[in-house]
Ligand SMILES: NC(=O)c1ccc[n+]([C@@H]2O[C@H](COP(=O)([O-])OP(=O)(O)OC[C@H]3O[C@@H](n4cnc5c(N)ncnc54)[C@H](O)[C@@H]3O)[C@@H](O)[C@H]2O)c1
């Protein structure tokens with residue numbers, strides 16, 4: 001069934017004024033959603049609505065904003081099957097995985113409330129003259145840009161804290177996943193969110209550019225690729241007053257050291273490299289093997305062909321779905337060919353599968369002999385292996401990247417982990433855990449090209465309001481002693 005695509009601006013569902021576009025089910029090619037890009041007229045309306053709603057929304061007592069967030073949580077809970085189904089159909093994720101995404105959306109509400117109370121509660125200390133206080137005020141209108149790979153959870157992780165802190169939001173989802181955004185916003189409407197507090201504008205890159213350029217925005221919360229993040233950073237270079245939080249990609253390293261349980265290590269590597277068909281910012285892209293560690297590699301190569309790849313409706317459910325599009329598969333295959341052409345040795349070839357043009361099997365390539373290894377994020381199920389001669393060299397290799405989102409170590413030896421912790425440059429550092437599956441109760445963000453030091457996760461709330469420092473005296477009176485040279 002094709003859904004009629006709409007924007008939600010000032011509490012009304014309207015069509016975008018630009019050219020039409022569609023979203024497709026990558027497993028079947030079926031058209032799921034058909035609507036229009038938003039133009040500057042639509043964006044002006046969304047900004048006006050956000051501005052008009054801002055004062056009243058920010059002025060509501062916190063518990064009233066929380067009531068509406070909780071009502072949204074109840075809607076998510078009630079509609080979790082249909083929302084998970086839409087995620088699976090639009091992104092291609094297996095249904096078991098889309099259900100975990102909706103669960104993460106629900107959990108974001110109490111987590112953000114805790115984060116607000118723990119990190120941004122007003123503080124007051126009594127003074128002789130009265131009091132010294134810190135309180136927090138919202139920025140105003142926050143633009144939220146979502147990536148395709150977590151069409152529910154990632155943008156929700158920005159929208160919830162932004163609204164909780166009293167901002168209004170203009171939300172532009174990925175042009176690959178407009179249906180999930182529309183269905184999510186329908187749940188906000190059902191939850192009774194007042195008009196103008198959240199405005200959905202559908203569209204592609206041009207719509208995004210026009211939102212960033214709009215004079216009314218006070219903040220941009222962006223999750224996506226490095227090129228887009230850099231473009232936004234440049235567009236805002238002369239507007240330092242606009243808050244910019246960038247959550248970008250990674251070229252994440254996972255070191256596998258000596259372990260007693262080979263299968264537990266292989267399972268952790270698989271969860272790190274291939275979950276969501278490798279389309280997570282946290283996926284391990286580089287498997288680093290100190291002293292060769294041939295046993296782990298042999299077992300991994302044995303297990304990979306048994307991983308199941310299929311469509312979301314398949315019974316039994318597959319481990320991996322298709323990539324988001326056939327062109328995403330083209331890109332991974334090109335990256336594999338390029339690595340081979342410069343000296344990479346294919347251990348398990350990633351291949352397009354007969355299920356459909358967006359299906360690809362997981363692959364492994366040994367890139368140890370490539371002198372200048374490309375430091376790029378491969379956004380799909382292709383894992384690069386680097387063998388090193390020592391554990392020290394393995395850590396140096398892990399750090400040999402412009403990115404720095406996640407780094408992992410699998411090892412039985414706690415002293416190795418202590419060394420790894422001390423030397424590794426990364427926002428998330430895991431031991432005997434997959435690189436994927438971050439906790440919403442912790443900060444989430446990277447160093448280097450992976451972001452701009454405004455972490456999401458539990459710390460997202462910090463980017464959603466501004467501390468105000470206030471000295472106040474209820475009675476205006478002269479002090480006992482005036483400054484030298486002043487007489488009154
Ligand atoms: N660090 C994180 O938290 C995190 C989480 C998920 C995904 N990602 C990254 O996202 C990427 C995959 O997502 P994607 O392909 O949807 O990313 P993308 O950069 O192509 O698109 C993300 C969003 O930005 C918009 N956009 C693109 N160019 C823009 C511009 N110049 N101005 C304004 N908006 C613009 C897109 O329309 C989309 O809404 C990967 O690199 C992945 O690592 C990072």
Ligand SMILES: O=CCC[C@H](NC(=O)CCC(=O)O)C(=O)O
Pocket residue numbers: 104149150157279280281282435436437438439440441444456457458
């Ligand atoms: O693709 C990138 C997101 C991956 C995902 N990250 C989170 O869930 C962040 C945690 C949060 O904000 O709640 C993962 O780690 O798999």
